[in-house]
Amino acid sequence: MPVPDPLPSLPPTKQGTCPVRDVLDRLGDKWSTLLLVTLSHGAQRFNALTRSVPDISRRMLAETLRQLERDGLIWREVAPSTPPAVSYGLTPLGLSLMPVLATLIHWADRHQPAIAEARVRFDAGARKP
Amino acid sequence: MPVPDPLPSLPPTKQGTCPVRDVLDRLGDKWSTLLLVTLSHGAQRFNALTRSVPDISRRMLAETLRQLERDGLIWREVAPSTPPAVSYGLTPLGLSLMPVLATLIHWADRHQPAIAEARVRFDAGARKP
């Protein structure tokens, strides 16, 4: 039974990189989504982010922030004080992504029990005795 | 300027695994999303999928399908014929994910030009001469 087509056919699975894949890859990396969500609660400074996301290393924090800034999803502001104070926050573009992300997170949260149950069933039935 | 909070605060960033992270990880892996989208156009058999997604190896196809099946997002049906014919398709759970995915893909597609432009600007301004 063919399903009513809810999706635009993907931009031809070109040899190169698909723009959609491009975005999904970023959301799929270990920290981007978490940082975006964190920043959606308000702009924060570097070390504050270290505290908000305890498991992240400074290395990955800096790198991920840079990627997000490069993509125009967050802004970066350096206050010319000593010691320097650098803040990060969502741009309008980044902000426009949040509802989409919220939908996704909501789906995940809502169906997490079903997924957990499916896993249990699968793991129970898959072994050969 | 704090942003109106569009997101449920994440389930405590527990030491263990966050259910949301769990789902995002799967969507972020290299093939899951592509396979889900492909299957949303209708159930397909194993070799048909290798043709629909030319770049995937049989190894990764089998493995990804198994993960998706384990999570209850797709079903797997073995027709007892020789040679065996195995079909895959979306479950209701998988189906319920598609609109969410479609929204995400739509966002990516819609804002891809803005992202590309942001990257160009960033790359132009970041170097130290």
Next chain:
DNA sequence: CAGAATCCCCCAAGATACTG
């Protein structure tokens, strides 16, 4: 305080080959 630079390890995933 906010990073950049290095080193290093581990495993996701490609290539290849074999099987019920």
Next chain:
DNA sequence: CAGTATCTTGGGGGATTCTG
């Protein structure tokens, strides 16, 4: 046809150290 099995490699990402 629909997969497993084995081998191998690239690079994601942690720990640590250095700087303006």
